[in-house]
Amino acid sequence: MINKVTKDRIATLTEQYQMLVRIKPEAVREIAIAEIPEMVYNSNAIENSTLTLKDTEDILLRDSIKNDHDIREIYEAKNLAKITQTLLDNQYKVINDTSILELHKLLLTGIKDEWAGRFRSGKEWVRVGAHIGANPDFVEQLIKELIANYNKPDDGYFLNKIAWFHAEFETIHPFNDGNGRLGRVLINQQLMMLGLPPVIIQNKNKHTSYYPAFDSYRVTNKFDEFTELLAGLLIESLYKRITLLSAPRIITVSAWAKANGLAGNAAINKAVRGTLPAFRMRDKWMIAADFKED
Numbered sequence: 001m002i003n004k005v006t007k008d009r010i011a012t013l014t015e016q017y018q019m020l021v022r023i024k025p026e027a028v029r030e031i032a033i034a035e036i037p038e039m040v041y042n043s044n045a046i047e048n049s050t051l052t053l054k055d056t057e058d059i060l061l062r063d064s065i066k067n068d069h070d071i072r073e074i075y076e077a078k079n080l081a082k083i084t085q086t087l088l089d090n091q092y093k094v095i096n097d098t099s100i101l102e103l104h105k106l107l108l109t110g111i112k113d114e115w116a117g118r119f120r121s122g123k124e125w126v127r128v129g130a131h132i133g134a135n136p137d138f139v140e141q142l143i144k145e146l147i148a149n150y151n152k153p154d155d156g157y158f159l160n161k162i163a164w165f166h167a168e169f170e171t172i173h174p175f176n177d178g179n180g181r182l183g184r185v186l187i188n189q190q191l192m193m194l195g196l197p198p199v200i201i202q203n204k205n206k207h208t209s210y211y212p213a214f215d216s217y218r219v220t221n222k223f224d225e226f227t228e229l230l231a232g233l234l235i236e237s238l239y240k241r242i243t244l245l246s247a248p249r250i251i252t253v254s255a256w257a258k259a260n261g262l263a264g265n266a267a268i269n270k271a272v273r274g275t276l277p278a279f280r281m282r283d284k285w286m287i288a289a290d291f292k293e294d
Helices: 004-023 025-034 036-046 053-062 071-088 097-108 139-151 158-172 179-193 203-220 224-246 253-259 264-273
Strands: 250-252 279-281 284-288
Touching: 004 025, 004 224, 025 036, 025 071, 025 224, 036 053, 036 071, 036 179, 036 203, 053 071, 071 097, 071 179, 097 139, 097 179, 139 158, 158 179, 158 203, 158 224, 203 224, 224 279, 224 284, 250 253, 253 264, 253 284, 264 284
Parallel strands: none
Antiparallel strands: 250 284, 279 284
């Protein structure tokens, strides 16, 4: 589990962010909209889509594609972007089985319509590597129990609840397709319902942090690694918004390190650990040009 220092950092950054949301709500929304292509690219790439970030931007921002890609991948990008936009418009303010099915229908429309918007049933077993999803006879019941437990009021730390929900949702694997993408959408819905910004789970780190967290959960039933992953991503997302909304100039961490007489690798390592108020944009670590370490 994450320690008190990390929780306190998240609490402090959240307070700063929510103050900026009250002052500059339009700007906060524009930042979220601007990162949709990057969010869509990473989530689809985790599922082995061949679309690059540039391809995804071409599809979503310019309605064009210059390379020869499967039509399914184009629908995946457009549908996932539509869901993300829908969540930003606050059209889904509850987590229940109906809302999850509606989001899943949006996700798979035009891709696999016969699977869209319904849970697995009958003989619809799924396998991900060595993991077998829940028995299709019990999927709907398991999802309803998961949602009911998530929605119970308690004193637990919010990231623990979200981490547990994601680990269990993906373990159940309630759909024939779209489980990972929808699971990551639900993480952001849960964060935004709490007045927090969405996060981007990076495809680049899936083999070093994301997939191992699943492996650990399925062996130990502990979701600590997911909590730690989400904590780091949330801190980064908060840094990004606070910096973009308050700093006069943004530069790369490498350029900042050079200007401050620091080794570039050391500065990047600090950014990765979250001990610098840095964040990624198009896979480059960025920071306020005027930031000074204590």
